[in-house]
Amino acid sequence: MLAAGVGFHLTTARATDMARNVAARWSERLAALFLLVAFCALQLAATDVIAQEQDSPHLYAFEITELNEGLVDAEIMPRLDTPRAALESFLSAIDANDPASAAHVLNMNAIPADEQAQRAPDLAMMLAYVIHRHDLVSWRDIPDTPDARVLPDMQSSVGPYSRRSIELGEIMLDAVPVSISLHRYSVDGEEPKWLFSPTVVERIPQLYGAIRQGWLGDWVSLRQRLDTLGQPSLWEWSIVAGVTLASAAAWIAVFAAARLVSRRLSRRWGRWFSATAIPLATMVAALIFRIGVVHLVVLTGPVASNLDAGSEIVLLVAGAWLVLRLLAALTLWLSETFVVPLTSDDPENRRTKTNVYIVRRLGLVLMAILAIGYLLLSLGAFDTFGLSLLASAGVLGVVLAIAAQPLLGNMVAGLQIALSDPVRIGDVVVYNDHWGTVEDISFAHTVIRTARETRLIVPHSEFLSRAFENWSKEGEPVRRIVKIAADYRIDVDLVRRKVGEIVQDDPRLAEPPFVEMVETDGDAVVLWIWLMGTTAFTSWYLHNEVREKLIAFLRDHEEGLFLPRQRHLLVDKTASDFSTPPP
Secondary structure, X not given: OHHHHHHHHHHHHHHHHHHHHHHHHHHHHHHHHHHHHHHHHHHHHHHHHHHHHHHOOXXXXXXXXXXXXXXXOOOOOOOOOOHHHHHHHHXXXXXXXXXXXXXXXXXXXXXOHHHHHHHHHHHHHHHHHHHHHOOOOOHHHOOOOOOOOEOOOOOOOOOOEOOOEEEEEEEEEOOEEEEEEXXXXXXXXXXXXXXXXHHHHHOHHHHHHOOXXXXXXXXXXXXXXXXXXXXXXXXXXXXXXXXXXXXXXXHHHHHHHHHHHHHHOOHHHHHHHHHHHHHHHHHHHHHHHHHHHHHHOOOOOOOHHHHHHHXXXXXXXXXXXXXXXXXXXXXXXXXXXXXXXXXOOOHHHHHHHHHHHHHHXXXXXXXXXXXXXXHHHHOOHHHHHHHHHHHOHHHHHHHHHHHOHHHHHHHHHHHHHHHHOOOXXXXXXXXXOEEEEEEEEOOOEEEEEEOOOOEEEEEHHHHHHOOEEEOOOOOOOEEEEEEEEEOOOOOHHHHXXXXXXXXXXXXXXXXXXXXXXXXXXXXXXXXXXEEEEOOHHHHHHHHHHHHHHHHHHHHHHHHOOOOOOOOOOOOOOOOOOOOOOOO
């Protein structure tokens, strides 16, 4: 009985545990199912809400209570449902000479209602002229969907999104950018409309007034300006022809006047006018042409509009050219006045002259580079290729470094010459077996005037890479050697006395000469006569003269006894051979 009771109790407990496990599993499954159903319901509800919001036409629009209350309905109302349709309707109405219809594309809320009807047509015409003049319409960037949706592309990971504002471009007004944009407006729950923003409409007169019209522009109506905008007109070309003739006449007059003045003035001042005649005449002619095409009349034709930029380029180039010519003439005058008169016997004076010439040349090159950079910056050349230049800076830098290596190397070598002072203008040098005088040191090469009065042009980099002799490095006196070959019987004291007689009281001699026997061989001895001349040139001529007179003396003295001779050993063939022993 006891065993049976224990077994029954164990069976009952096991069944109870199994029932509890089954109930727990079913509870977990029901809870998961409930959560899944709730999540799906929430997802469907959110999707429905999002769909309702996306389908709502008023989501991406500026809510306003009134719009253009002072305007009357036009005969043909423009389409305003999409940005492209609104812009096309605006420009089409202007082309059809219907500014009243085009005014309905403007949000006139910034203008009092009682003035809207009167001012709207003129504002529409002015805005059309501003848009055309600044070329703000890029149809590729203007969408034709009501919400101006932007679709993703291969290069963008951003999803599609809608907009309520489209910007055509920016115009600088008193150094402040003004955005020309279309906005989407909804009035009291009506269908949204795309209109030009009231901020733009309010500034239309200032934007239009900022465009140059020229002195003759007041004679041309705004309607005529719009009709001729972007098209060549006969009256514009007539004015261009007249301005061109006036510019040519001004060039001839200024050039002739400058040349006439240069002939009547002294050489110093006449050189200034002669050097600046061409750039001055070009700058005056370009200035007259620019005044004519910018202030007399504003050119609007596609070809005539390029004349404005062309005249600006010519004016900037001529101005930079004139500045460089004036700077070159001024520095040359300063060099000739304060540097060239320095005595050449002082090495410090020659170093000063060399440094001034090198700095002058490098300054002119630097001014030319700055002028070219200012010209490109003024023309906006860096605005269009700045990004591409930055993107390819590595490759472009390598190419420029390779291409400009000779020029930059010579310029750096010129600075090295100025700083280390290995050679100066006026120094007598022997370079690559050429004896001559350093005549000029430019920013890229050195000019050596040889003894044959020819000019040896040597780039700085090559000049410094080769060894050369500088006879004037430590001063003007130069010692040279006269080498004389003589017979063994020569009387050296006699030669010393004769050399003393030759150079006695000679102003070209810086110190007394001395004679040495420095070499012997089987046939002759070699005498060295050391001569110190006051300059490199005087020492050259002095040592040649001493050689000539000393050779003449040795030739005439005792019938040339001291001249070098070859000695021969005469052998008597009849004599017995001492190398063979007697029998």
